[in-house]
Amino acid sequence: MTEQPAIETLGLVKRFGATTALSGVDLRVPAGAVLGLLGPNGAGKTTAVRILTTLIRPDGGHARVTGLDVVRQAGAVRRAIGLSGQFAAVDGYLTGRENLVMIGRLSGLRRVAAKRRAADLLELFDLTDRAGRTVRTYSGGMRRRLDVAAALVAAPAVLVLDEPTTGLDPRARLGLWRLLGELTARGTTVLLTTQYLEEADRLADQIVVLDRGQVIATGTAEQLKNRVGGGRLELRTRPGDDPALLAAAMTGLGSATPTVDADAGLVVVPVADGPGVLPDVAARLAAAGLRVSDLALRRPSLDDVFLALTGRPTTTPFVGSSR
Amino acid sequence: MTTGGADLVRMPGAGRLPADTATVTGRNLRRLVRVPTLIAFATAQPVMFVLLFTYAWGGAIHPPGVTTYIDYALPGIWVLAIAFGASQTGVAIADDLTTGMIDRFRALPMARAAVLAGRVTADAVRNLFVLVLMTGVAYAIGFRFHAGPAAALTAIGLALAVGVAFSWIFALLGLLVRDPESAGIGGLLAVIPLIFTSSTFVPVATFPGWLQAFAKVNPITVTVDALRALCLGGPTSAYVWHALAWIGVLLAVAIPAAVIRYRPAVGRQRPA
């Protein structure tokens, strides 16, 4: 018998009226692994999270967390999971410490244990300085950190994070990534949803791409990027120069022919190998006697993955409620 | 699990309702003394009711059997303040729904009824404070209990019991409408007509006949009459039993309905 996965879903289906939020989703997260559930707004990420955390009931299929059925053994599942939902749910009129102690008590910890646990987590999440202030005075990043800390209070076997860095500024995002990286390095099983390929790449061992309630790709970040063809090189001509000359000079450089945006003076070259092409780019520019006003290497984003996998951009009508 | 929690001591899953209710009550009481609107609802508003009704209406209304209007009015003003306060219960529950707080609670292995019970308990504590505050202010401007300390304490206890019943009803309302603003407006729309078609401010006998029929069965009339009897003296037990029966009926309907409504979509816990 193989080891029991921490999370397993089979043919998960959920409908909201005429909307099918999930249509047959299979997931499998081994114990200690980090799964990134990647998809645009409305893909069904939160719906999957809410089923796994017993907040809603699936219309079809099965979901198990540490071997426990989320419908028939909901109470036991709640003891196994920690949830940090899409919007930070901490009480603004309690202090950071009071929030964590409250969640600890409601998770079944005795008073002393809840207090000690709160202190440890405040330290780990770099919130000790502000632990005695009401959460209303926190920045978005601090609120999010507290919310993730609240999900960890009862030391759950499985941590579920729904878009943990959406809405954070880049600095707060980096800070949270570092913390989550430390957590996952210690072996916590995590299911993480995100709209950012970079985030999944950074934190997850395995990525599942969700689109309109269906899994459209599974693999490591590397495998997904390879399917997209890596990143792209963007070169901008100097004002007045002909971008076609630049494009001609770069032909044969990347994995596909360069595209030219003449109005913007922009030449885009898909490149599999990222920074590895830079020496060749410099050599080609020198050989052709060309100069550029700007050069950028863009890493592939969810949009690129989507375009490659579905042939449509992520911006098609996916404006659902963001519950 | 390896985030330093391996040695955490957990309490058994069963019988968690009292402990969880106490935790949620503590959270709500903290909010009561920190959220400005809640402080106002618990202090300025009740005091204002006592002063306004006494000085603005007291000169014009002379109910039979009392020498000062405040003696007649205070039991009604208690119920008024408690009913308005209870409408805030619905607002708070709807607020916890929209901020995701209740989702967080629902995903915890806590006693299901504790979020609502903790809300109602905190409201009862607030009501006790409000009742004592209003009575103190009323005393300063001439109110007196006329039936002795035991009746006075019974009156306070009965007022608290009415508050608990109202809080459960408004908790149910908050769960049904899910939106704090609608819960607030819905609360006022429910409270105001019931108050004004009751014996809160004026004797029911002054109403037109068709309204008297309704006013006599209005639970607010029933409780205000019982409280008034306990404050003014005279025969009380029939009034009090009538009020207790009403409170029992309201609780018997509102508690199960609210708890069922609160239940997470995935229920029937059957731990492995």
Ligand SMILES: Nc1ncnc2c1ncn2[C@@H]1O[C@H](COP(=O)(O)OP(=O)(O)O)[C@@H](O)[C@H]1O
């Ligand atoms: N409670 C709900 N009622 C109606 N439709 C919903 C509800 N929750 C989600 N949906 C719909 O289900 C789809 C998936 O939503 P969601 O799981 O929130 O996606 P994501 O989290 O990936 O943005 C969307 O079309 C959304 O509008």
Ligand SMILES: [Mg+2]
């Ligand atoms: Mg979502």
